[in-house]
């Protein structure tokens with residue numbers, strides 16, 4: 119067993135505090151990873167606060183993991199010691215259902231095994247995430263991070279990156295497409311960079327004009343404030359694809375009106391409450407409302423290779439472990455440009 123230093127929530131809504139636990143010794147197909155950096159995703163906060171249902175405590179969050187391979191099991195073929203690797207939102211799945219076979223493990227019909235607040239394939243052992251010094255994962259659920267990407271700025275690609283890449287790729291964002299993203303936060307800023315690299319014409323729809331300069335720097339072609347009513351008139355029927363990255367409740371009908379005929383709005387954020395939708399918003403323009411959840415292993419690797427080719431990483435604020443609780447508060451206030459990443463060498467014995 120391997121002593122692992124971490125930060126954990128000891129109970130629901132408790133602030134995170136130093137925690138020590140054991141990781142398993144690598145089995146035949148396992149890769150042991152020294153975690154160098156771990157991103158902070160808004161869903162970490164939802165889960166430690168039990169906003170999405172009952173949690174398993176102590177809970178070590180973190181599913182934007184970047185590190186270096188330190189040990190491999192006897193039958194591992196895809197990785198060797200020293201490789202730069204990542205782990206995203208899940209560490210296993212049933213491997214036999216039609217979706218797992220298609221490389222869509224995130225939609226596994228049995229349910230994927232989450233990187234934390236979930237169980238291993240045995241259905242018993244609780245998984246613990248990336249706010250820690252090491253992790254042991256089956257090689258089939260480990261991603262290769264190309265060496266030209268710095269590990270700290272690459273960590274957020276494992277959730278924020280793939281969450282935006284997958285719908286952009288699936289709905290064909292490219293040179294002849296007009297794409298909009300609602301919200302310029304952790305997800306939104308990745309959507310801008312990736313859509314720009316895909317060659318799409320990209321518009322950011324943000325509450326105010328505050329982030330307009332940033333958006334242009336990140337690669338956006340246009341920027342509009344949604345607090346200005348004229349925006350909805352001006353942009354009526356403009357877009358082929360809209361990614362909604364915010365989890366706040368918005369009037370979806372208003373945004374669906376910004377789609378061209380046959381356009382699609384994809385939900386990435388998860389509002390707490392049900393949102394009301396008028397059938398007219400869809401019917402009048404053969405428009406579609408869709409959702410998208412992270413991406414499978416194959417597509418996540420494709421995203422990392424795409425980002426390496428285009429030199430895309432996240433804009434981050436690097437913090438030490440003792441700043442995690444403060445960072446959570448700032449994430450809730452959208453006071454980060456654009457992702458907090460924890461330097462995992464600052465986890466130590468309590």
Ligand SMILES: [Zn+2]
Pocket residue numbers: 159160161162181277278
């Ligand atoms: Zn996430």
Ligand SMILES: [Zn+2]
Pocket residue numbers: 211212213214215216217218223225226227228229
């Ligand atoms: Zn499956």
